[in-house]
Every structure is written in structure tokens, then in C-alpha cells.
Amino acid sequence: MAVPAPRRDARLALLGLTKRFPGVVANDRVDVSVRAGEIHALLGENGAGKSTLMKMIYGLLAPDEGSILWEGRETVIEGPLHARRLGMGMVQQHFSLLESLTVAENLALTLNRRGRWEPERVAARVAEAEGRYGLAVEPHRPVHSLSVGQRQRVEILRCLLQEEPLKLLILDEPTAVLTPQEVAGLFEVLRRLAAQGLSILFVSHKLDEVKALCERVTVLRGGRVVARRDMADVTVDELATLMVGDRPPALRERRAVAGAGEVRLALQGLDLAPDHPHGTALSRASLELRRGEILGLAGVSGNGQQELLAALVGERPVPADCVLIDGEPVGRMGVAERRRRGLRYVPEDRQGTGAVPSLSLIDNALLTRWPKATRFGWVSLAAARNWAQAICERYQVRQAGVGMPASSLSGGNLQKFIVGRELDETPEIFVVAQPTWGVDVAAARRIQDALLALREQGTALLVISDDLDELLALADRVAVISGGRVSSARPVAEVGRAQLGQLMGGRGLEAEVPDAAA
Numbered sequence: 001m002a003v004p005a006p007r008r009d010a011r012l013a014l015l016g017l018t019k020r021f022p023g024v025v026a027n028d029r030v031d032v033s034v035r036a037g038e039i040h041a042l043l044g045e046n047g048a049g050k051s052t053l054m055k056m057i058y059g060l061l062a063p064d065e066g067s068i069l070w071e072g073r074e075t076v077i078e079g080p081l082h083a084r085r086l087g088m089g090m091v092q093q094h095f096s097l098l099e100s101l102t103v104a105e106n107l108a109l110t111l112n113r114r115g116r117w118e119p120e121r122v123a124a125r126v127a128e129a130e131g132r133y134g135l136a137v138e139p140h141r142p143v144h145s146l147s148v149g150q151r152q153r154v155e156i157l158r159c160l161l162q163e164e165p166l167k168l169l170i171l172d173e174p175t176a177v178l179t180p181q182e183v184a185g186l187f188e189v190l191r192r193l194a195a196q197g198l199s200i201l202f203v204s205h206k207l208d209e210v211k212a213l214c215e216r217v218t219v220l221r222g223g224r225v226v227a228r229r230d231m232a233d234v235t236v237d238e239l240a241t242l243m244v245g246d247r248p249p250a251l252r253e254r255r256a257v258a259g260a261g262e263v264r265l266a267l268q269g270l271d272l273a274p275d276h277p278h279g280t281a282l283s284r285a286s287l288e289l290r291r292g293e294i295l296g297l298a299g300v301s302g303n304g305q306q307e308l309l310a311a312l313v314g315e316r317p318v319p320a321d322c323v324l325i326d327g328e329p330v331g332r333m334g335v336a337e338r339r340r341r342g343l344r345y346v347p348e349d350r351q352g353t354g355a356v357p358s359l360s361l362i363d364n365a366l367l368t369r370w371p372k373a374t375r376f377g378w379v380s381l382a383a384a385r386n387w388a389q390a391i392c393e394r395y396q397v398r399q400a401g402v403g404m405p406a407s408s409l410s411g412g413n414l415q416k417f418i419v420g421r422e423l424d425e426t427p428e429i430f431v432v433a434q435p436t437w438g439v440d441v442a443a444a445r446r447i448q449d450a451l452l453a454l455r456e457q458g459t460a461l462l463v464i465s466d467d468l469d470e471l472l473a474l475a476d477r478v479a480v481i482s483g484g485r486v487s488s489a490r491p492v493a494e495v496g497r498a499q500l501g502q503l504m505g506g507r508g509l510e511a512e513v514p515d516a517a518a
């Protein structure tokens with residue numbers, strides 16, 4: 001049953017909000033209302049306008065038209081500080097923490113209005129919050145040493161700890177990098193907070209979670225509201241269809257690959273100390289990537305995945321014979337030399353290492369492709385432009401022009417562009433972390449399809465993901481990383497979710513990986 005149009009007496013009512021960017025109407029007369037104590041989902045495919053809408057609510061963007069009613073009163077939200085003073089908190093898709101500061105210092109920056117830093121007091125509040133909300137973070141750790149999942153926890157805590165009583169919490173893909181257990185814990189916290197009257201605006205591409213958590217849903221498509229529903233009246237499949245306007249495509253069938261089996265990339269007994277005090281040491285890490293197969297590496301974010309990827313792709317030099325490409329020791333070689341040997345990769349961190357936000361899509365395409373776009377020492381901008389355009393068409397990256405900066409793309413569209421850029425070169429060996437993070441259902445299928453297609457063409461793939469369903473759908477074999485140790489890889493057909501979950505929690509790994517000190 002459709003839900004009636006927004007009520008003016010809601011805690012938050014958006015009336016006819018419109019926002020235009022050059023070449024695109026990101027929000028087109030959007031009406032949404034959120035009641036006190038309600039958990040309200042905002043859904044839409046990549047680029048539908050969800051982040052833009054949330055930014056207007058939080059005062060980060062000014063609407064071109066329309067009005068915002070806060071607790072029944074028409075309110076011009078002047079900026080995030082004003083929004084926080086009104087009782088709003090927001091966790092964005094891309095983190096806004098200062099890398100060189102500790103967790104407590106970061107929290108102090110937002111919490112202490114008089115500008116006096118008292119990280120010790122903040123640390124005490126963090127400890128107290130851990131008991132209350134079950135969100136564990138270590139206050140004295142510098143943010144640069146935290147995994148993406150841990151950073152997200154700090155962002156959530158920052159809202160929960162703010163001094164003004166929180167009335168509306170805006171969460172933009174808060175569970176994208178949390179483990180299933182952490183998600184369950186977070187949902188418990190959110191339900192408890194909602195029962196106490198907190199309104200929550202929840203944006204996610206994980207439709208099962210949205211269905212489980214939220215009471216009502218508003219669906220955006222192309223910047224417009226296309227549906228409003230009570231969650232009880234709609235199935236997960238219907239949600240997917242409402243978002244994309246059609247049934248999402250099924251994943252392509254897995255085919256047997258001729259000639260699979262030859263080892264292309266190997267990691268052999270690597271012990272690697274972390275490069276910062278709170279990193280994860282790798283301990284006798286070994287794995288083999290074969291031609292024409294997908295090896296899945298499951299694990300809770302922050303268990304050595306970053307270190308393993310850095311060692312495999314050449315961001316961190318290691319003893320030469322710890323990494324082999326086609327049997328050749330390459331451990332001492334840098335990224336460019338390994339690239340020449342056919343290795344491509346997509347890191348977990350899109351905004352820093354994956355793309356340069358201030359550069360155009362053309363320049364971002366060139367970042368990893370400049371040798372091919374260079375003739376007699378000159379870079380052909382026309383070739384680069386064509387290529388950037390081709391990537392956008394093939395992977396349906398919505399953008400207002402390839403000359404626009406990467407930062408103008410929606411999160412999911414940037415992800416599609418970065419993954420597409422590497423996939424498009426038909427790499428022989430491909431290492432990808434979290435390939436469908438923040439990507440909508442239809443686009444996730446397209447990326448997963450492209451990975452399966454590469455496998456059929458003989459590429460050796462390593463997919464590092466904390467999404468077990470994704471790994472079970474894609475991988476031929478799956479290994480688990482926990483506490484810097486890597487389990488042996490087993491055929492997917494022989495392992496179940498429960499067993500993988502246990503290994504992810506570190507249980508049972510001791511028996512498989514001998515202690516480095518032993």
C-alpha cells in the first residue's frame with residue numbers, strides 16, 4: 001500500500017526539494033517525511049540523488065527550491081554546525097576523520113564546542129559508550145592506522161556522543177564495511193535508540209538489511225520520488241524492482257574454464273611486520289592464484305587484508321621470493337614492474353589510492369594507463385578522453401562529463417569507474433578489494449558478471465571481500481584471513497557460511513596455520 005505524501009507535523013518534512021548541478025537535476029521536487037522514533041529507508045540506484053538529499057538536510061548543500069520543516073517549523077539549515085545544534089547527526093559514505101589525529105582527538109574536535117581539546121575526557125566517554133552501544137573503538141589509536149570498518153565505527157560514535165540530544169541520525173551506507181556480527185550489533189543499537197524517540201534516515205544498497213531494520217521507505221529514481229511504502233507491505237524483490245524500474249539481471253552462469261590451473265601469482269610464507277604501530281602483522285601468509293579461477297579471500301576488515309594486498313601488488317617491498325608472478329620472484333619489484341607483468345589491482349580505499357578526487361575522470365583514467373595513451377613522449381588527451389568515455393558507457397557510470405572531477409561522482413558511480421578502468425584492460429592477473437562496495441544491485445551484478453567473464457578468459461583473480469554471499473557466488477576456492485593468518489583455500493562447494501564465519505572470527509585457524517614462532 002502506498003504511503004500518503006509527507007505530513008507537515010513530522011519531525012522532519014522535506015517539501016519539494018530541488019537541487020541542480022551542471023548538467024543534472026540531482027533532486028527534483030522531493031517530498032519525504034520522517035516521524036519521531038521512525039527508522040526510514042532512502043533507496044535508489046547509484047546517482048539517484050540520495051547523498052544530495054541527505055547533504056541538504058544536514059546543511060552541506062543549499063536547496064535550489066523547496067523547504068525543510070524541522071519539528072514543524074520551516075528552517076533554513078545553514079551548515080553542519082547548525083544541523084548538529086538542531087539535534088542532527090550524519091555519517092557520510094566517505095569518511096571525514098583527520099588521519100594524523102587519534103580517535104579521541106578526532107572526537108574532541110566535534111564534541112568540544114569551546115575548542116579546548118580534552119582527549120582524555122573524550123576517551124572516557126568512548127569507553128562508556130562502548131558499554132552502552134556495543135561499538136568498540138580504541139581511543140588512542142591514530143585514525144590512519146584504522147581499517148575502513150573501524151573508521152566507520154568512529155564516525156557512528158561521533159554522532160552518538162555529540163552533546164546536543166540527538167533527534168535525527170542520518171546514516172549513509174553505514175553497514176557497507178561492517179561484519180555480519182557488527183551489523184547485528186549496530187541494528188540493536190539503532191532499534192534501541194529509535195524506541196527512545198530517535199529518528200533515523202537510513203541509506204543502504206543492502207536490501208535485506210533495509211527490510212529487516214526500517215519501518216518505511218522512500219525510493220528515488222533519477223532524482224525523483226518514485227515510491228513510498230510501509231516496509232511491511234513490500235518484499236526485497238519488489239524493493240529492487242522499484243529502485244531500478246525493472247527486475248535486476250541474474251548473475252551469469254559459471255562455466256568450466258579450459259586450461260585452468262596454472263599458478264600465475266603466489267604468495268609464499270610471508271611474514272610482514274605492520275608499517276604502522278596498529279597495523280596487522282602477516283604471519284606465514286601463503287596463497288596461490290591460478291589461471292581461470294577466482295580465489296575469494298574472506299575476512300573481517302582490518303585483519304591484514306591491506307598489508308596482504310600491499311605486498312602482493314608491490315606497494316610494499318618484501319623478500320623477493322615471497323611473491324611470485326609466473327614463478328618469477330617479484331617481491332622487491334614496485335607496482336609498475338608488476339603491472340608490466342600483467343598484474344592489476346583495485347585497493348579498498350577508493351578516494352586516496354583508487355582515484356584522485358580533484359582530478360577529472362580523464363586524468364583518473366590516465367593514472368593507470370598513461371603508457372598506452374603516450375606517443376613519442378606526448379600524452380594523447382583525445383585518446384584518454386575516449387577511453388574515459390568508453391569506461392563510463394560500458395559500466396554505466398552516471399556523470400555529467402568526463403572532464404568533471406572524480407569528486408562530482410556519486411560514491412557508487414566512482415566505484416564503478418575505478419573497477420571498470422582496471423577491468424577494461426582485461427588484466428591477466430587481477431586483485432580486487434571490495435569490488436561492489438556501495439554499488440547498487442544492478443551495477444553490482446554487472447561488476448560480478450565482468451569478474452566471471454574475466455575468469456572465463458583465463459584471468460587469475462583474487463577477490464578480497466567481507467561480503468560472504470558475494471564470495472560464495474563468485475569464487476571457485478575460498479580462503480579466510482584473520483589476525484594476519486591466511487587459511488588454506490578450499491573449494492566453495494565444500495565450505496558453508498557458518499564454517500567461514502568461524503574462521504573469520506579466528507576459530508580453527510591455529511590448526512591450519514602453524515605459528516610463525518613455532
Ligand SMILES: Nc1ncnc2c1ncn2[C@@H]1O[C@H](COP(=O)(O)OP(=O)(O)OP(=O)(O)O)[C@@H](O)[C@H]1O
Pocket residue numbers: 021022024025026044045046047048049050051052053398399400407408409410411412413438
Ligand atoms: N558536487 C557535484 N557536482 C556535480 N554533480 C554532482 C555533485 N554531487 C552529485 N552530483 C551528481 O548528482 C547526481 C546524484 O548524486 P548523489 O551522490 O546524490 O547520488 P546517490 O544516490 O547518493 O548515489 P550512490 O548510491 O552512488 O551514492 C549524480 O548524477 C551525481 O553525479
